[in-house]
Amino acid sequence: MAKAKSDPDAGKAASSTRSLWKGAISFGLVHVPVALFSATSETDMNFKMIDKRSMDPVGYKRINKKSGKEVAMADIVKGVEWEDGQFVLVSPEEIEKAYPKTTQTIEIEAFVPIDQIPFVYLEKPYYTAPVNKGQKVYALLREALAATQMVGVAKVVISNKQHLALLMPCGPALVLNLLRWGGEIRSWSALQLPPQGAKEAGIKDAELAMAKQLVKDMTTSWDADQFRDSFHEAIMRLVEDKAKSGQVEQVETIAPESGGGSGGQVVDLTELLKRSIAGGTRTPAAKSAPAKKAPAAKAPAKKSAPKLRKAA
Template identity: 40%
Template sequence: MARPIWSGSLSFGLLNIPVSLMSGERRTDISFRMLDSRDKKPIRFERVNAETGEEVPWKDIVKAFEYDKGSYVVIEKEDIASAAPESHESVDVEAFVDAGSIGTRFYEKPYILVPGKKAEKGYVLLRETLKKTGKIGIARVVIRTREYLCAVMPEDDALVLILLRYPQELVDPADYALPTGATSSYRIADKEFQMATQLIESMSADWTPDAYHDEFRQRLSEIIKTRIKAKGGKAKVPDTPAHREDAATNVVDFVALLQKSLQDNTRTPAAAKRPAKKAANRTAKKTATKKAAKKTPAKKAAKKATKASRRKTTETLRKAS
């Protein structure tokens, strides 16, 4: 069973709810080791002095801040500890805001708050009140030694805590060249808006997270299995087509493109991609059958010519005798 990151309390006003902070994500990335290609032995990274090249033991390593090029100030453990907040085991809600008022770019990492023993009443009270009012709590939480801004929100039967990015951590979209101004300045016709709306509606579906999978990880796992079975990693893996630079087209006729999309009824969900393979297989079988049918008359004609030639040869030999 997963262990809590810490056990403490969730507080708002004078109400304190005993909770445990649990991880809300599961890492599934495939990790690699770096090897020496000559003998396939692992490569070890060492801590060495940039001047002398000698290895430095952990006890002699200190943290420092580079305030100018090549100039450092050493920061002691006591300095870091004094900057850390005193409260390490609580989620202190400072305000409640409308659920839709926080931009999606602020959300960073999820956790799950699990109620402690005999704390279910306060937990359910906060969860259901947040659902009813459409609010989420803005709080501060300390994880290990760092303080984070976070949001506390209801999701089904859970209270979810999501770390938030500070505004200073986000790039202002205005820093980039983005299309601004009235839509009329881009010469978008009403028909194009109508067809785009129709296309989006035709492709609309319920959000079903289980329909989406990390396909890159699955394919990479299969490649790894193939390498392992080959003993020595010499098995050949089919090449995938390289991305063409001209694959992206600067489409001018949006109406024609939208019309074709509507006719094809193109859908993006993963579940809709599967039948394409079956259709391709059926097409390939039909093509093979047609080719075979074309070849059959030619074979029959060749056989007839061979038999006729044999009969002529037999008659010639009889006359000669």
């Protein structure tokens, strides 16, 4: 009996309707006004520290690690370790000056084939959604990327931090997936890895054939709901049982801060596309470079990286 097709959203966390950021996607001379929404719901257990005598929340003190005494905020400065035990102090004004300028723009630097992006660089996904009557140009960019199997490599500033990101179609959405910078990926050259290639690694034909058959036997369609955080679910069942039996304590909570920004404006799409194709857009090489970074570590070879596939 054939298994009924499951709801693609079954088992997923509820959608977030609170925008984290508002601005625009920019490519060529075209701007797509969008809002950014969290695409994930963390399942890590975040145990809070509570004083059992008073049921008050317990925070972390700023402690001098040598004397063991608490340090006043006014006596704390920030430093970056230069060499072992030697630090360079940086003032708040110097840190503020180095912060990237918040432009409220997801600025696409270039478009690259989706299968050239190694999974190791992916860090955190966000949904984008059109605002201010930007539905048509949003859909145009989504469909163009899907049809060409390309993704947009972009830079974006979120919470005063500059990120490299991919803008990629995923179903009806354009997903902004933050990337790790090139220098953040460690090289595998120091690891004792077997050589690539079956013969080079000493694998016999019969061994490879059996391994391929095992992979085939275990092959199925992707269903994220089959893979759940069992520890989180076990703890939440315990919490629910205790709550139902009345084992609940009142602890003071602190409301999170709200945020938001302003969106962009929609202009004549056809005209901007024509001007961009005619040379009205800047090339990646012509863009101003971000703050100078340390030399990037050698990236993993592309041929060994798993391929990204467009979501259904």
